[in-house]
Amino acid sequence: MSGKHAIHLFKRAQRGLFAGKMKMFGNKISEEGGNKTRRCWNPNVQKKKLFSEILGESFKLNVTTHALRCIDKAGGLDKYLLNTTDKDLNSLRGQQIRKKIQSAMHTTTQE
Template structure:
């Protein structure tokens, strides 16, 4: 039996809302201070370097338009493409969109996804 996306999304680590809409590789928004010469601290944020890319999936047979961090792009190259990345990476680093794509790739290849509750 194939698991549904809502049950699988509970097992993903989603650090902030925008990360669920792309491949963010577990990166989050970070907080800190700007400290000038006068030592008056002001709060600021650092956001992940996100690019919109069209990545080709060999299993699905077409391009997939995704928001991807540059760190995730390097990992995709390391795994040999989008399909290898989706099947090889831990689900906590994928997020909801990554899990949805992983299920599509597994379904197309005929691999039953492992559902852990």
Template sequence: MFASLPRLGEFSQPFKRAQFGLFGGKTKQYGNNVPFSKHKTRRSWLPNVQTKRLPSETLGEKVKLKVTTRALRTIKRAGGLDNYLKQTHAHKLSHEGMRLRLKVKDTEKQKRIEYLRTPEGKQELEKQRGAHGVRSKIATALFLKTKRIANLLEEPTLEGARKARQEAAKALGLSGLASAKETIAYISRQRL
């Protein structure tokens, strides 16, 4: 009765009707009618499904969906249909939910691209690039400095660095350990 997980992946749901709406993980439930005579008969309970038109800010339209009351509460808590679709785990979304999620994400991406083409968007993009540029320059400089130190040391370990700092301090006539700059200058003069 249930499809294999690898075949359906994220979309596996046993309740067929749930594929065409937002059921929020609710499915058909089974149990027994138990009258006074204790003669049990099988019965089922269906989820409370309502047909609603829910507004989507990203799509700019109202989407007609079959939704359970539980999903309606969750949509309200999430702050709207778009947020609900983005935040909900895929195993709780149906085929229709995943289709809407992809549609919302594509529309948001398209709107973002259009915004970045405007003068305000270009300005924001330059600010982001500038911030990343400074960070990447600092990271590159630190990487090159540590690589240079590792190349200068005989043993590129913590003990090797400590020995080099002690040696530099003795040569420079300092008490204790030499600073990193003094050690690098001393080692590079020795190598030349």
């Protein structure tokens, strides 16, 4: 590794929109002795039904609360998926929905 941390995405993140949030690891330190115990923190994942205005349909997705805030900030699911880069999106399901949106936009502009 050339000074950068290797990013390992777990499969669950590929099936939803996690907006870069991953499982994190660290130590729980006891108050009295300062003993360290390994533990992990999971992303706050919610099952949500998100509506695509361009496609006119809803998608059931596992979404982190951070991704929900990003979607709200972008102005909706369509704008979030279209304006987010592949590197930041990091989701196969998100890329599939983006391709559907792009093809729907392409067909409406041709007509």
